[in-house]
Each structure stands twice: as structure tokens, then as C-alpha cells.
Amino acid sequence: MATAVAGRARPLLLLLASRAWNAAARATKPLDGRTTSRLICTTTAAAAAVQKKKVASGPERYTEAFIKKEIEEFNIGKRHLANMMGEDPETFTQEDIDRAIAYLFPSGIFDKKARPMMKHPDDIFPKQKEMQWDKDGRPLHFLFYTGKQFFYSLMHDTYSKLLHVQEYQDGLLAQGLTLDKTKQLNLIGSRWLIKEELEQILTDKLSDQDYSQFIQLLEKLAAMPCCSIEEDYLLKFRKEILLQSMKQLIEPLKYDERGVAFSTAEGKRKTATATVTVYDNGSGKITINNENYIHYFPVLQDREQLMFPFQFLDRLEKHDMICSVSGGGRSVQAGAIRLASAKALCSFVTEEEVEFMRQAGLLTQDPRLRERKKPGQKGARRKFTWHKR
Incomplete structure (x- = not known):
């Protein structure tokens, strides 16, 4: 009953409020059209100014003054920490800071x-992007509305370099000169930056397709005969890698009392350890723990793994091999012998063949x-078999 009464009273209250507002409006002095228009325009302009101010402010940023203040506080704290630990503040490194913090504030948090x-x-x-708009909210970069201004700017610059190289090559051909392919860059020993490294430079997220397009454009530029004129630009996106072949140590050949050359090497896989001696001018005889390899490895797959280094170098039935292996299972021992025999064969072949083997x-060594x-x-x-009950 109370709910029904409240429902009927609500329209009556709204009607009374409307009449009271009309009476108050008649009592006040009406505004002319110009004043009303001026008020509306002023209000609209003020709202637009507030909105523009919000747009121009952009996301929250760490200013240079803030970072500078934090660095000063860090240096002061480092000096205090060095004095507490009784060390020289000038030679107090980050490793010393970490060790001191772990000593003064021990924590068992996982x-x-x-x-x-x-x-x-x-x-x-974190590293931040440069300011992308001015104080009025206008974008500073002409590619701002692409959504990936830094990436597309990089693509634009790279394609400009490609056109520059192409124009240089066309000039040589117009003079009747041949393109010298010796000016092509030697990129051996380096690789292109991976997507994460490129994202760190651009401070922007890239999709796999964007990264693939950029690498394809770089490879097209690097494949041009006269790309060396843009060597500095290309090398910015290359990272040097250490060649393993330069670390490969090749043992010199040794000779027994009969004057036969031989080489000894060791190999490991999991818990198996193998020691192999390979003799030159042999007939392909292989002995493993004083037993013929056919009887020691009855499975064909293990014997194929054992013979693969000789087959790869086309040296089947040209060497004799004596092996001593212990630990592990059947396939593990075969893998250890294969690694040891491959290392021993390095003494009989050229450096180019060693690189092919690598x-x-x-x-x-198999790290698994x-x-x-x-x-x-x-x-x-493997999981247990599921039973309903």
C-alpha cells in the first residue's frame, strides 16, 4: 500500500516543482538574445580551453628535473652506504651496493x-618517448596519426637510404662504369637486431609483421652492389656474434712407434664419457671396449650415429678407431663416441672441412x-590414468 501511494505522489511532486520554477523565472529579469549568446559562447570557449589543456598535458611523464633530483639522492645515499660499510665512496660500485643492501636488509621474500x-x-x-605534441596539443611528427610514428619514420628513412644507393648506382651506369660488387658489405659474423632489441630502440611495440617488413627492407638494401655507401646506417641494426669456429682447438697429429699418425679426443653426452683414438691409413675397423662395434651396438641406428662423422667427410674405411666408453645407456654412449670421433678427425682434415663439421x-656437445x-x-x-571413481 505504501509503495502504491509513493508511486502516485511522484508525478504530483514533479508538477509542483515545475510550477515553482516557472514562477521563479517570471519574477527574474529576462535576458536579451545578445547576452544569452555571449554567455553560451564564453562557456563553450572555456570548456574547449579546459579540454585542450587536458589533451596537451598528455600522459604522466618523468621530467628531466625529477630524474636529476633522483640521481642526486642516489649519489648521496651511495656515499652514506659506503661510509656505513667502511669503504671508499669513490670506488663503491653497484655490486658493492647490492651486497651491502643484502647484508643490512636481509629478506626471505621469494x-x-x-x-x-x-x-x-x-x-x-623506464626509457620514455620524446614529447609527441606541443603545448597546444598539436602533434610534432608528421606521422603521428599512423599510430606507430617511430616505426614508420624508421621505414621512411630506410627507404630513403635505398633510393640514395639506387640513384648512386644509376649515376655510375650513366657514366658507362660497371658496378663493383666488391663494395658490397660483408655481414658475416653479425646478425640483425631481434624484435625486442628494435622495440627497445624505438620505445614502441611492434608486431611480427612490422618487424618482418623492416628486416626485408634492410636485406634488400644490403643486397645492393653499392650498399657500402650506407654502411654506417646498416651497421646500426647489426649485432656482432662470436664465431665458434675461431675457438675450436685442433690437436696436432701424433705418431706411434710404427710411424702411423693418430689423434685422441674425448666426448661426453649426459652421463656417458668416451675416449677415442683414430688412426690414419686404416681399413674401417672399429673396436669399442675390446669388442667389435657390430656386437657392441646391435641396433642399426646407433651404428649409423657412430659412423656419421666418417660418412660426412667421405672417409669411410680410411681410418681405424679404438674407443673406450663408460656410463649412460646405449644411445647416450653412441652420441659420446660420435662427438669424440668428430673431434679426433679434425686433425686429419682442413680448416674449411672443420667449419663444415661445426x-x-x-x-x-648435446646439452639435453x-x-x-x-x-x-x-x-x-605423462599423467596418471584418470578414473572417474
Whole structure:
């Protein structure tokens, strides 16, 4: 009953309020059209100014003054920490700071990011993009509305370099000169930047398709005969890698009392260890733990793995091999012998063939290990059979 009365009273209250407002409006002095228009325009302009101010302010940023202040506080804290530890503040490194923090504030928190730390502000505050708009909210870059202005600007610059090289080549051809392909860049020993490294430079997220398009454009530029005129630009997106072949140590050949050359090497895989001696001018005889390899490895797959280094170098039935292996299972021992025999064969071949062996993976130890069994499971990956009851 109370709900029904309240429902009927609501329209009556609205009607009374409307009549009261009309009476108040008649009592006041009416405004002319010009004053009303001026008020509306002023209000609209003020609202637009507030909105423009909000747009121009942009996202929250760490200013240079803020970073400078944080660096000063970090240096002061480092000096105090060095004095507390009784060390010289001038030679107090970041490793010393981490060690002192761990000593003064021991913590058993599992997540290392939640533990007490004292890092340089450049390591804590992320690298930020440059200001993308002016004080009036207008974009500073002509590619702002693409959504990826830094990426498309980089693509634009790279294509400009490509056109410059092409124009240079056309000028040489117009003079009747031939293009010298020796000016092409030698990119051996380096690689292109990966997507994460490129994102760190651009301070922007890239899709796989964007990254692929950029690398294709760089490769097209690097494949041009006269790309060396833009060498500095290309090398900005290359990162040097250490060639493993330069670290490969080749043992010199040794000779026994009969004057036969031989080489000895060791190989490991998992828990198996193999020692191999390869003799030159042999007939292909292979002995493993004083037993013929056919009887020691009855499975064909293991024997094929054993003979692969000789087959790769086309040296089947040209060497004799004596092996001593222990530990591990059947396939593990075969892998250890294969690695040891490949290392021993390096003494009989040229450096070019050694490089081919390295690229084929014959000189690299297999790092794989048996995966541990997980609790609550039948094995490392296998689960127990599910039963409804």
C-alpha cells in the first residue's frame, strides 16, 4: 500500500516543482538574445580551453628535473652506504651496493623484485618517448596519426637510404662504369637486431609483421652492389656474434712407434664419457671396449650415429678407431663416441672441412638432459590414468 501511494505522489511532486520554477523565472529579469549568446559562447570557449589543456598535458611523464633530483639522492645515499660499510665512496660500485643492501636488509621474500634494493634511477625509471605534441596539443611528427610514428619514420628513412644507393648506382651506369660488387658489405659474423632489441630502440611495440617488413627492407638494401655507401646506417641494426669456429682447438697429429699418425679426443653426452683414438691409413675397423662395434651396438641406428662423422667427410674405411666408453645407456654412449670421433678427425682434415663439421653440429656437445619426474605425475610429462571413481 505504501509503495502504491509513493508511486502516485511522484508525478504530483514533479508538477509542483515545475510550477515553482516557472514562477521563479517570471519574477527574474529576462535576458536579451545578445547576452544569452555571449554567455553560451564564453562557456563553450572555456570548456574547449579546459579540454585542450587536458589533451596537451598528455600522459604522466618523468621530467628531466625529477630524474636529476633522483640521481642526486642516489649519489648521496651511495656515499652514506659506503661510509656505513667502511669503504671508499669513490670506488663503491653497484655490486658493492647490492651486497651491502643484502647484508643490512636481509629478506626471505621469494620474488626478488619485492626485496630491498638500491639501483640507479636510469635502471628503475623506464626509457620514455620524446614529447609527441606541443603545448597546444598539436602533434610534432608528421606521422603521428599512423599510430606507430617511430616505426614508420624508421621505414621512411630506410627507404630513403635505398633510393640514395639506387640513384648512386644509376649515376655510375650513366657514366658507362660497371658496378663493383666488391663494395658490397660483408655481414658475416653479425646478425640483425631481434624484435625486442628494435622495440627497445624505438620505445614502441611492434608486431611480427612490422618487424618482418623492416628486416626485408634492410636485406634488400644490403643486397645492393653499392650498399657500402650506407654502411654506417646498416651497421646500426647489426649485432656482432662470436664465431665458434675461431675457438675450436685442433690437436696436432701424433705418431706411434710404427710411424702411423693418430689423434685422441674425448666426448661426453649426459652421463656417458668416451675416449677415442683414430688412426690414419686404416681399413674401417672399429673396436669399442675390446669388442667389435657390430656386437657392441646391435641396433642399426646407433651404428649409423657412430659412423656419421666418417660418412660426412667421405672417409669411410680410411681410418681405424679404438674407443673406450663408460656410463649412460646405449644411445647416450653412441652420441659420446660420435662427438669424440668428430673431434679426433679434425686433425686429419682442413680448416674449411672443420667449419663444415661445426655447422653440421658434429663438434657441439648435446646439452639435453633427462627431465626430472614431477610429483603427482607418472613421469616427467605423462599423467596418471584418470578414473572417474
